[in-house]
Structures are given as C-alpha cells and as structure tokens.
Amino acid sequence: MKKTFLTVFGLLVLSGCAYFGAAHYDKLFGVEYTQQRVVTANTQLGTEFLQHVKPVLDSRCVVCHGCYDAPCQLKLSSVEGIDRGLSKERVYNGTRLLAQQPSRLLFDAINTQQWREKGFTPVLNERAQTAQANLAGSVLYNSLVLKQSSPLPQQAVLGNEFDFSLDRAQSCTNMDEFGQFAQNNPHSGMPYGLPGISNQEFQHLAKWLQQGGYLAHIAPPSKVELAQVVRWEQFLNQGSLKHQLAARYIYEHWYLAHIYFPEQGAKPSFFKLVRSKTPPGEAIKLISTRRPYEDPNVERVYYRLMHDRSTILAKTHLPLALDDAKLSRLHMQFIDADYTVSKLPSYQVEVASNPFKAFAAIPVNSRYQFMLDEAELIIMGFIKGPVCRGQIALNVINDHFWVAFVKPEMAATPKVGEMLLQHDDALALPAAEESNALPISSWVKYAKRQNKYLAAKVELANKLFVNGQHLTTDLLWQGEGVNDNAALTVFRHFDSATVVKGFVGQQPKTAWVLDYALFERIHYLLVAGFDVYGNVGHQLLTRLYMDFLRLEGESNYLALLPEHKRKKIKAQWYRKSPPSLTRFFEGEREFSQPSGIDFKTAHPQAELYAMMKDVLKEVLSTRYDHQTVPEPLQAINRLPAKAVNLLPQVSFLLVKQADQGHSAYTVIHHNAHYNISSLLNEEGQRAYDEDTVTIVPGFIGDYPEAIWYLHNQQQLTEFVKQLPLMVSESDYRALKSEFAIRRTHPQFWQYSDLLHQVAKQYRGVEFGLFDYNRLENR
Structure with a gap:
C-alpha cells in the first residue's frame, strides 16, 4: 500500500x-x-x-x-x-x-x-x-x-x-x-x-x-473465418452486371451490420461490408463517400469484408450471421431470379438516392424478401445508426409500437410493381437534396410528392379490394412459418431507441404495417440517405419527411380496423395536432373499403392486436415476454402514472439469486403524448397521466439511466412495495438510496463489471458494452 x-x-x-x-x-x-x-x-x-x-x-x-x-x-x-x-x-x-x-x-x-x-x-x-x-x-x-x-x-x-x-x-x-x-x-x-x-x-x-503509449490490434480472424471471407467476397464481386447490381443493393442495406460466421462459436470475429478500390486478394483501399450510394469515382467497385477491430458497443452493434443457407437464399433472390440487367444505374444523386430508380431492374419481390429476411436488422439501422442520437431525431415516433409487414404476395404483385415504376419520381427522398437543404421549401415539395404517391396507392387498393375482397390479417407476412423477423417492437427512450423481435409489452397505442415501398423509403431516408454531418436543413427535412412515412405505416394498420372507427382512432392518436398536420389529413386520400375482419366488441384495436399475435404465433419471439416476469416484479407493469412519471426511460434491474447467480430485467418508461407531430414543443404534447411502464426479462436498451440491485428476496419484495407509493422526486431519491447503484456509489465499477458479465450471458453474440452517457444524477 x-x-x-x-x-x-x-x-x-x-x-x-x-x-x-x-x-x-x-x-x-x-x-x-x-x-x-x-x-x-x-x-x-x-x-x-x-x-x-x-x-x-x-x-x-x-x-x-x-x-x-x-x-x-x-x-x-x-x-x-x-x-x-x-x-x-x-x-x-x-x-x-x-x-x-x-x-x-x-x-x-x-x-x-x-x-x-x-x-x-x-x-x-x-x-x-x-x-x-x-x-x-x-x-x-x-x-x-x-x-x-x-x-x-x-x-x-x-x-x-x-x-x-x-x-x-x-x-x-x-x-x-x-x-x-x-x-x-x-x-x-x-x-x-x-x-x-x-x-x-x-x-x-x-x-x-x-513507455510511450504503444498500441496493438486484437487477434486477426481465424483461418476458418478468412476462408468464409474469401467465399463471400467471391460471390459479391463476380463480373456480370446482374451480380454487380445485386451486390450494390446488398451493400447499401448491410453496410452498418456486424457480419459474423456462426460456425466460429461463441467468440466470432466481426466484419464490416465496405466498398474498396481493390479486388479480393489485395489490401482494402476504402472508398470514402458521405453516403453508401454516392459516386465512388472508380471504374469498378469491389465489395469487401473488413475485419472490425474496435471494441463492440451495444449502441452500434447490429450482428448479422452469414452461412450456407443465407448464401443460397441470396442466390435465389438475386441471381436465379428471372430478370436481365442491361446497364448499371447511374450514381447521379437523383438516381442513386432513389432505390426505386436505381434498382428497378431487380424484381420487387426479390428486394422485399431480402429486406424481410433481416427486418430487425434493417429497422435497427435507423435505431442504432447515426440518426439515433437526439430527441429531435426521435420525437417522430411513439414510445412503444408494434411493427408487422405486408406479405410479399400482396406487396410485390405486378400491379404494385407497375405503380412503383410509374411513380418513382413521387417516391424520391430528401436525400436527393444532399447535405445542405432548405427545409421549408423542400418540405412543401416532398409533401406534394407524398400526396401524389398516396393517391395512386389508395386508388390501386380501392380497385383491388372490391367484390367481397377485403383486407384481413391474412395481409400479414407470417415469416414463412420460421422467421421471427415477422413481428417487431420499437421502444423510444426519449433520445435513444430500441427494436426487438416479438410483440413485446402491453398493447400499444399505435402500430405500423409496412409494405415494400414504405420499408425501403424508411431505410433510404433514415439510414442510407441520412448524413449525421449535414446541416440543420437536412436534419429537419429528414425529421419532417419521416412524419409522412409514420402516418403511412399507421394508415396501413388502420385499414384493418372497422371503416367507421378509423377516423376516431386516428383523431385520438393526434389530439391537439398542429394546423399543418390537420390540413395534411384533410388532403389525404383514404382507403375507403371496409375491413374484412368481423369485430365482436367495442374495442376493435384490442381485438386486432390479439388477432395479430394469434396469426403470427408460430414465429412470435417470446424472449422479452413481459408476462413471464415473476411476481412480485410482475406488479411493476401496473404502476400508477404518478409513480411512472418519476422513472427514467430505461432502468436495468439485477436480482441476486440463492445460487449466487443473477436474474436481469429492464424497466421501460413509456412517455405518452397527445400527438408526436410537434417538432420543437414535445413537452407541450406530453400526456403525463397516460404514461405506462413495462418490465421485461433481460436487457432492452443500450443506455441505462438507472441501475437497481436487489440482494435478496426480502429486498425485492420491499422494492416492489415502495415503487407505486412514489409521488415526488424525494420519494424517488429515497428509493435509489436504498436499492440503486448510483453513479456515485463507491463500488460503482464493480457493479458495472457485474452488469456486463450478466448481460453477456443474456445477450450472447448480441452483447456489447453499455453506454453511460445517459446515466442519471438523481
């Protein structure tokens, strides 16, 4: 000493x-x-x-x-x-x-x-x-x-x-x-x-x-992994125009992923899919552009797998497993599919930023199935990608909603494909304005384009669903009976967010049903087309345009509900909306056909949610099922709003077991809003009396704001007993003094190590270090 x-x-x-x-x-x-x-x-x-x-x-x-x-x-x-x-x-x-x-x-x-x-x-x-x-x-x-x-x-x-x-x-x-x-x-x-x-x-x-601060890289990938890299790079860099176009499409959707080969076991190496000036077999020379679809300024682009040697962080970790089945699937979707590529698309911004123009040669069904196969990963791109940081970027979504998808047989028909080709200009995205944009004039232009596309979409739907043909839950993609990407849940945590598989938590206020064109636009708006270094105009325009896409996803869901209930339900979602949005609603063309579902009660949303879960039950992930949380912790799901108001957005809870192991839970606070269409006045739209909370097993979220540690069953019982009694900040601080590991706790780092140790057990290959930048001081 x-x-x-x-x-x-x-x-x-x-x-x-x-x-x-x-x-x-x-x-x-x-x-x-x-x-x-x-x-x-x-x-x-x-x-x-x-x-x-x-x-x-x-x-x-x-x-x-x-x-x-x-x-x-x-x-x-x-x-x-x-x-x-x-x-x-x-x-x-x-x-x-x-x-x-x-x-x-x-x-x-x-x-x-x-x-x-x-x-x-x-x-x-x-x-x-x-x-x-x-x-x-x-x-x-x-x-x-x-x-x-x-x-x-x-x-x-x-x-x-x-x-x-x-x-x-x-x-x-x-x-x-x-x-x-x-x-x-x-x-x-x-x-x-x-x-x-x-x-x-x-x-x-x-x-x-x-000694000089000398640095060394982590161990290189294994020989088995490097052999897989050679195999995949060979597939991605074949010479035919068909292969080149397919590789470009794959890259623009997977460039954020942490690719790994599951045969390697519990500790795989991770790779990033990058564009290189050099072919496989040579050292990678990265092509640096703001966006993944911008002009590489080389005669031939090569798609390479670069070993990611940085520490894995939960907030940016998007794991993607590549194996024989995935390679066969890509062959089926992009190479074996019946289409011809006579010319590669331009890198001019008006083409490259619009996937409906750039990849028009690839069948819509191939593109859509590719996105559906890894739907969580694609959605995770805008949750964990650069756009995810900041309240203004995320106040465009509700705090808790479910996401389902239109099945390819309905979303990728020849008539739909024809409509997309006819209206590809209307589907242009704000990324075409590049990184310096004028938000107001641009918003007006894109609002008109969105209305034009929606009018065509509704007109086609009204023509298709006639003569007794009505929408039912048969509309939903069921993951081909095996793919649990078919049902997702998104949680917003004020200035961060999370997406997980399954319909998690209590029935939410809203839901999205995504078709191909909507899914693709979300990706090219918030991931491929978003520049975190862009000016205020670019960022605001992106945020404003996402309003349109959210409304479209919600409208697809509303179409399943009774026709006479749709406006009332939508009005409840958008109470106290600004006049601009009200005018947009009034000018919106609506799907006018009745639902094909026979609703039995006065609460059709609750019925529909139950039906959606039943239709997707074969592939519905139960990993974060809030109903499996044991008593007395289960009671946290029923906390009164006044107590919920005092909770941070994301709290991690560790409970020590008799065998010295630990059970982990996440307590998620859902902020309720009258509407989420006010860009700069979110506080004015808060409906505090409607706040709710969900406790789930395991870890949801990457930015813990509070860490609770319960040493035994007696502490657990007392903690759950005191939670609903909170009515003031002093009550919350008293609770933290008794049960929490504050940032000032003398043994904070020992508990931090324990938290990561338990998280590694729960998350496996999905594990990454948590971020403490949002850890509260209360």
Whole structure:
C-alpha cells in the first residue's frame, strides 16, 4: 500500500510540475510530431497493451467514449481512435447552417497526421519520447491524475458543477490548455462524474503511457473465418452486371451490420461490408463517400469484408450471421431470379438516392424478401445508426409500437410493381437534396410528392379490394412459418431507441404495417440517405419527411380496423395536432373499403392486436415476454402514472439469486403524448397521466439511466412495495438510496463489471458494452 501511494503521489507531483510549464512545452520537450505507436500483438509492448491496458480502457473509458456521440469525438474503442485524439467540433449539432466535413475513423483520414491537419489534437504525448514527457504531455494521463487529486465528492447526488446533459459545453482541452482547465475545473477528471479507477488500473495505464503509449490490434480472424471471407467476397464481386447490381443493393442495406460466421462459436470475429478500390486478394483501399450510394469515382467497385477491430458497443452493434443457407437464399433472390440487367444505374444523386430508380431492374419481390429476411436488422439501422442520437431525431415516433409487414404476395404483385415504376419520381427522398437543404421549401415539395404517391396507392387498393375482397390479417407476412423477423417492437427512450423481435409489452397505442415501398423509403431516408454531418436543413427535412412515412405505416394498420372507427382512432392518436398536420389529413386520400375482419366488441384495436399475435404465433419471439416476469416484479407493469412519471426511460434491474447467480430485467418508461407531430414543443404534447411502464426479462436498451440491485428476496419484495407509493422526486431519491447503484456509489465499477458479465450471458453474440452517457444524477 505504501509503495502504491508513493507511486501515485510521485505521478501527481510530476503532473503538477507539467501544469506550470504548459506554455513552454516546446522548450521542455520539443515540438509535436505524430508517432508510430502501433506494434504487433506478439511483442512485449503489444502484449502489455492487450492484456493490461485495453481491458481498463474498455471497461472504464469506452463506456463513455465509444462512438459518434463520444465527448470531444474521443473514441477510445479502437487503436485508430486513441491515436487520433479529440476535436472541438461537435458531430451532433442541430444548428449548423452548412454541412461539416465528416470525421469517420478509417474513412476520412488514412493516418494520424491527416487527423492533425483536420484539427484533432492528441491525448497521448507527441513530443520527445521520454518517460517524463510521455506523462507530462499526455491529456489522457493528466485527466486521470486530475480525478486522483480531486476525487468524486462523497455525496449521493452530485452538485451543479457537474453537467451530464448530452448537449453540455465541452472543453476538449489540449495539453497547452490543460493547466488552466484543471485549475478552473478540478471536478472534471476522468472518468467524468464517476468514481476514479482503482490504483492497480491507474498503474497499468500510467506504465503504458510512460513507455510511450504503444498500441496493438486484437487477434486477426481465424483461418476458418478468412476462408468464409474469401467465399463471400467471391460471390459479391463476380463480373456480370446482374451480380454487380445485386451486390450494390446488398451493400447499401448491410453496410452498418456486424457480419459474423456462426460456425466460429461463441467468440466470432466481426466484419464490416465496405466498398474498396481493390479486388479480393489485395489490401482494402476504402472508398470514402458521405453516403453508401454516392459516386465512388472508380471504374469498378469491389465489395469487401473488413475485419472490425474496435471494441463492440451495444449502441452500434447490429450482428448479422452469414452461412450456407443465407448464401443460397441470396442466390435465389438475386441471381436465379428471372430478370436481365442491361446497364448499371447511374450514381447521379437523383438516381442513386432513389432505390426505386436505381434498382428497378431487380424484381420487387426479390428486394422485399431480402429486406424481410433481416427486418430487425434493417429497422435497427435507423435505431442504432447515426440518426439515433437526439430527441429531435426521435420525437417522430411513439414510445412503444408494434411493427408487422405486408406479405410479399400482396406487396410485390405486378400491379404494385407497375405503380412503383410509374411513380418513382413521387417516391424520391430528401436525400436527393444532399447535405445542405432548405427545409421549408423542400418540405412543401416532398409533401406534394407524398400526396401524389398516396393517391395512386389508395386508388390501386380501392380497385383491388372490391367484390367481397377485403383486407384481413391474412395481409400479414407470417415469416414463412420460421422467421421471427415477422413481428417487431420499437421502444423510444426519449433520445435513444430500441427494436426487438416479438410483440413485446402491453398493447400499444399505435402500430405500423409496412409494405415494400414504405420499408425501403424508411431505410433510404433514415439510414442510407441520412448524413449525421449535414446541416440543420437536412436534419429537419429528414425529421419532417419521416412524419409522412409514420402516418403511412399507421394508415396501413388502420385499414384493418372497422371503416367507421378509423377516423376516431386516428383523431385520438393526434389530439391537439398542429394546423399543418390537420390540413395534411384533410388532403389525404383514404382507403375507403371496409375491413374484412368481423369485430365482436367495442374495442376493435384490442381485438386486432390479439388477432395479430394469434396469426403470427408460430414465429412470435417470446424472449422479452413481459408476462413471464415473476411476481412480485410482475406488479411493476401496473404502476400508477404518478409513480411512472418519476422513472427514467430505461432502468436495468439485477436480482441476486440463492445460487449466487443473477436474474436481469429492464424497466421501460413509456412517455405518452397527445400527438408526436410537434417538432420543437414535445413537452407541450406530453400526456403525463397516460404514461405506462413495462418490465421485461433481460436487457432492452443500450443506455441505462438507472441501475437497481436487489440482494435478496426480502429486498425485492420491499422494492416492489415502495415503487407505486412514489409521488415526488424525494420519494424517488429515497428509493435509489436504498436499492440503486448510483453513479456515485463507491463500488460503482464493480457493479458495472457485474452488469456486463450478466448481460453477456443474456445477450450472447448480441452483447456489447453499455453506454453511460445517459446515466442519471438523481
């Protein structure tokens, strides 16, 4: 203990001296220049990093510094991110008038020097490589020391000097500024607003930094995996125009996925599908464009599987298994299908951003079946992709709704395909405006186009369903009896969201029924066509257009309900709607045919939900069935609204079992709204008395806001007893004092490790580290 204390004390003194000389670093340690830090894994320095340093960075740092929304763009989840450092530019900026240059690791710069030229500053020392300079000149080291010298206050709830809002001001301090920053902000040591790391963890990092901060990549894929990569790259890069068009379509839908080969077992390697200038067998040279469909400016695009060497984060993890069955399925859908490709589509934006034009040669049925096969993954793209961050991006959806799909026999008929071809201009998406858009004039233009398409769609439907042919639940895709992607549930958690398989939770306020054209447009609006670096106009236009698509999905669902009930139900969903939306409703062409369902009660929505579950029962995932939660926890599903109002959006609950194992549950707070059509006044549309809550087994959500830990059955009983009695913030804080692991808990990191250990057991290949940026301070 004495040796540990003296080591830390000596480092603190060293750091303190460095602060006094901050303005003279060039004199003390020479000018900055980028270093070559990457070493092979089998060297002593590489082994040291992978065995002792990376585990600390992952479990203590990456949980806040992992992705687009990492503070100061500091991504400690990869070798490239650590070496790149930090930036004062914010990725999520809803007010910028002009699109900013992208800053995606691996894509927008090929080495650290290029990142310096783009304004990124180092967190590792880039001056003289001596032991003293490596510590004194490291922002990362000094941030850790600052926490050691000014530990977290010994209080349950931290004071106003701590700002945990997602849009808080960020200093993004370089070493020349650090001395003054530390003096003004002694509470800002790392990990920010959480307990400091242990002395042992500190020493691992200090030793690593002192030696020069050398980095090493994780182990390469196995020979079995590499053989699969060769096989899949061969399929994706065949020379015929048919193969090339199919590969382009597949890529534009799978580029966010974490691809793996399930034969590898519990610890597979993950790959990203990328566009490369080089063919299989050569080193990948990435094609960097803002969007996956933009002009690659090469004669031939090659689709390659690139090993993803970064730490897996829950919030960006979209696992996709590739095996023999999947390859055969793709052959059937895209290669064996009867169609001819005489010319590849242009990369001009008006074509490339419109999948109905770009991929018109591929049969609608092939495209739609491909999307349905991995429907959760496709929907997950807009939930976990770059668009997912932020309340304004997500207030376009309800807090809880179910998603079903029109079966291909109805959504991909020749008449539907003909209609899509005739109206492909009306199906154009706001991405055609690229990343700098004028939202109001563009909105008017796309509103007219949407109305034109809806009129044609309704006209066709009214013609098809006549002479006793009416819509019933036979409309729904039933997953061919085996595919559990047929039923999905989406949860919105204010400024994040989750999609899972199954109809999860109590019957929701609304539901979507997606047909091919709607499903495709959602993907190209919110995933392929969305630019997180775009200007305010682009972001607002995307949000506004999504209103149209949500309404269309809801209208497809409404068409199954009694005709005389549809307007009343819709009016209930959109109480207190703004005049602009009311006018849109009035101009909307509606499906006028009666439902073919014989409803028996005065509550047709409840009947329809029950019917949907019954029709899809063969493929309905029960993984998150809220009715399987045992008593007394089951009672949480029936909490009164006043108690629900006090709960955060997502809470994780661990219950210790008699065998020392743990059961895990997620408590999800659903915010009720009069309507979700007000862009900037969500608070004014809140219907607090209608808030509900759902508790499910396992983990739903990637951003825990509260962590509850119940040591035994007695605590569990008392916790459930006190929950419904809450009526004030003080009641909630009292409950947390008794049962929660707050961010200030002295053993927070031990419980964090336990949480991830249990989550790994529950999620398996879907596991990724949780993000603590939304962990509440209450």
